[in-house]
Amino acid sequence: MKPLPFALRLPVVAAPMFLISGPELVLAACKAGIVGAFPTPNARPIAQLDLWMRQITEGLAAARDQQDAASLGPWCANLVTHSSNARLPEDLELVARYKPPLVVTALGSPKPAIEVVHRYGGQVLADVTTLKLARKAVDAGADGLACVCAGAGGHTGFLSPFAFISAVRDFYDGLIAVGGGITDGWGVAGAVAAGADLVYMGTRFIPTHESLAPQGYRQMVVDCTADDLLISAGVTGTAASWLKPSLQANGFDPDNMPDAPERHYDSKQSFAGKKWLEVWAAGQGLGTIRRISPVAQVVDELEQQYRQAAYRFERIRPSHQEAKA
16 A cells, blocks of 8 residues: 555545535544545535535635644545546536645546646546446546445445455555444444555544534434345435435335436536435444534544554564464
């Protein structure tokens, strides 16, 4: 594995979550020493995206005057490169202007972003859910992979994180971020031990003060467990992990979900009238999240757990003499 191109307090990405991640969450994550990310489709119209990117870059510039610049995590923009997203060229213009150090592409090839991002020295990760897509992204020139695995919230994957990491490491030594049901520092340590460089963590940051999630959504994440989840393509056209109480509150029958509609990810369209606007997603890390907290407190807890895991590794590691015996 190659070293990370940036310093982090913890190898964690506050994952880009549709309708949840905004500039406040990104800035709080970066100030806490992890990667802060958001999906560009969250900001509509394009003028809103311009405003958000300016807010993030200016907020980080101000933070550098208040804390050690090396303690700040980088920010990341998540682009939808699906063919239905007519706003992608405009998004890329803003990416070129504001220069996020990391860009993650999703629901399409990373190729449209690579030339733009490499021109200013940034790196492109491709969001992938299968080995076939992982190989295609590597062949396309991506600098890294965001491996979305079973247990992830939102548009989820189906492979075990351990199996996915192992299979990708068999042919790839670049940067790997992995996501899927990891909500604590012990899980972060386990993923790193298995070969990941970063952990994509979304659900853990939904019930934070800085997220865009409504209060009811935050509380539902705290109250529910993995038994309250359902994977279905019947809402957006792509298989996603949904909270059953939220589906029921919006007229869906979890036992009889509709067929998958045609996929459409055009960021030029307004959110108004979209049936998925009030349907809430989450990953399998539910059940260990006890309260609504500020991001800084969450990262403090993650670091404590991560250090405990590192201590456990050291404690159970056989000594040299024991290994020889």
